[in-house]
Amino acid sequence: MNARWFNLLSSVLILIGLLCLGYGWSGSATMTGAFPFHASSVQLTGSATGANALIGVPALFLGLALMIVCMIWTIVDTVQNTTVKK
Numbered sequence: 630m631n632a633r634w635f636n637l638l639s640s641v642l643i644l645i646g647l648l649c650l651g652y653g654w655s656g657s658a659t660m661t662g663a664f665p666f667h668a669s670s671v672q673l674t675g676s677a678t679g680a681n682a683l684i685g686v687p688a689l690f691l692g693l694a695l696m697i698v699c700m701i702w703t704i705v706d707t708v709q710n711t712t713v714k715k
Contacts, residue, residue, distance in 0.1 A: 646689025653681025
């Protein structure tokens with residue numbers, strides 16, 4: 630399997646995970662902007678329950694793991710191709 634397909638699959642899994650968790654989210658979000666910037670804050674409070682959490686969390690973690698594998702694969706492939714051409 631090509632690294633391009635892993636990248637596409639990981640992006641789709643991350644999108645599915647975020648959409649499932651976002652659709653089933655029950656809570657609130659607040660954002661405070663201030664100057665100086667260290668006084669600014671973002672607060673997310675809530676949860677996702679049921680099928681949304683059951684599908685969203687594993688899809689998100691699997692997508693992130695595949696993204697890391699794809700990045701390592703691409704770096705190794707690039708290094709191997711540049712050393713072979715020299």
